Amino acid sequence: MIRRMTAAKGIALAAVLGLGLTACASDDPAEETTTEATGAAEGGDAEPLTIGTILPVTGTLAFLGPPEIAGVGLAVSDINEAGGVLGNDVSIEWGDSGDTTDTSVASSTATDLIGKGVSAVIGAASSGVSLAVVDTFAEAGVMQISPANTAADLSGYGPFFARTAPPDTVQGAALGSLVLDGGHTKVAMIVQNEAYGTGLRDHTAAAIEAGGGEVVYGANGGGQEFPPGETNFGSQVTAALAAEPDAIVIIAFEETVAIVNELVAQGWDFDGTTYFCDGNLSNYGDQFDPGTLEGVQGTLPGAQADDSFKELLNGWYSENENGELSDYSYSAESYDATMLAALAAVKGGATDGTTISENIAAVSGANGGTEVTSFADGVAAIEAGEDITYVGPSGIGPLNEQNDPSSAYIGIYEYGGDNTYTYSKQIEGTTE
Structure with a gap:
């Protein structure tokens, strides 16, 4: 027994960014010294x-x-x-x-x-x-x-x-395509300011823009990212909603709870308009009122x-x-x-x-x-x-x-009225 001692107790844009969201592996495998x-x-x-x-x-x-x-x-x-x-x-x-x-x-x-x-x-x-x-x-x-x-x-x-x-080149293409498949063309992105957040934001935005959509808040160069660990999102949510988006993508970790609470306070309707990613795809249960996250979708790299x-x-x-x-x-x-x-x-x-x-x-x-x-x-x-x-x-x-x-799966998940997510489908994307 190995006991741990704890330290503390279909997608429309399959070809976006040159990434075939197809079931194929590398045709040019790396040659390694063995x-x-x-x-x-x-x-x-x-x-x-x-x-x-x-x-x-x-x-x-x-x-x-x-x-x-x-x-x-x-x-x-x-x-x-x-x-x-x-x-x-x-x-x-x-x-x-x-x-x-x-x-x-x-x-x-x-x-x-x-x-x-x-x-x-x-x-x-x-x-x-x-x-x-x-x-x-x-x-x-x-x-x-x-x-x-x-x-x-x-x-x-x-x-x-x-x-x-x-890498986020694959998840970004899938997440951007998921947003577009929902019929959205004006997208706000609430993004944490570190390598994961800004990188996934950039690849998702590129997929949205390649499909004819527009990032109206939180785009690269806008200076609208928030620092990791932020707890007060009043100003960010107010500014994002002022851009009149028809969808919001949240790229964050535990900060997502505070972001969702602020969106609720400012009257945002989450059903079919809100998208999570691997950093915040979690079962929230009674952290929110029943039905709060119903219809929210998210992406998670990896097979089910x-x-x-x-x-x-x-x-x-x-x-x-x-x-x-x-x-x-x-x-x-x-x-x-x-x-x-x-x-x-x-x-x-x-x-x-x-x-x-x-x-x-x-x-x-x-x-x-x-x-x-x-x-x-x-x-x-x-x-x-x-x-x-x-x-x-x-x-x-x-x-x-x-x-x-060289290839990997991206799972697509959807939240129900109990604020927990269930598997919807998965796609396979390639990195080359």
Whole structure:
């Protein structure tokens, strides 16, 4: 048992931006330098693999922590049940990422994890947090794999950073198309001022404008973004509504509660006119009066977790965290990030971060190879001298030359009268 010690208790514009929202993978996979699994990589070692996490236990994205933690924990349990990595069980060092209102939390966690000898870390959830620590991990030779970062600034950031969530070029195209499909042409955007918020805003706005719509408030260059952690949105909402939009897109984290309350106070009708994204797609329940969010739609990168995977996640979380999951966002991406790190170590014959970095694209399928869906099958194929394509519950395509998924799903969700969201459909987008 791996117990966590917590740090604190159809789319209309499918071709927009050159991103085919189609079910296709890369035709030009990245060529990666790999080392045969029959011996350790030069300069590597065969010490037991230790994976760290830098996931949101506290802060404005803390609602994403439980499913991501469960994804990592379940993956390591499955890996160890299959015999571990290079004959040794994998261990986890758990850490808190906090959020961008205080990046000292993440910086402290990064230093702590490096000191504990981790070779790979899973996280962060926030792109802004990752941008604050990615260089620290790279300088220490630690491979960072985010299950949730979407900022385009992180595409191709360096050999020690990869992700199992697609960049905002994909979600932005989907979100912009969703707005246009709702018949909207005058859109206000209430956006937090950090890499994730402004990046997703820019790609969403580009899709809206390419489809003949207009961003009437919150566009790039307007200076109307709000700082992370803001609590008073009276002036922003007043200005946004003064632009007479027929739709509002909210790109925020926990601040969304205050934004919604202000929109309610100023008489905004949410039904069919309001759009969320992955940063605020959460089950709000009785945080608002019944019916407040009915008809609101939102996008979430990642495949819809199937019932059997949810059952496994719930089982792990109940046993190790003594709790129940109410959300599954980025759980599959966290599971797959962990699996890719372990398989990369097996392929390279060593557990250091450099070996994982050099082999992670290859085990994701960048060089083609036998399709495998479990750690045990992946190890068997590698030991037989085969290239592999790991296909996990997130459904992402092989990592491309920028260490981004070459294809990934974007889920479309809609809120009901109980202020909780349900799955509507999903589309597959490509990053190249």
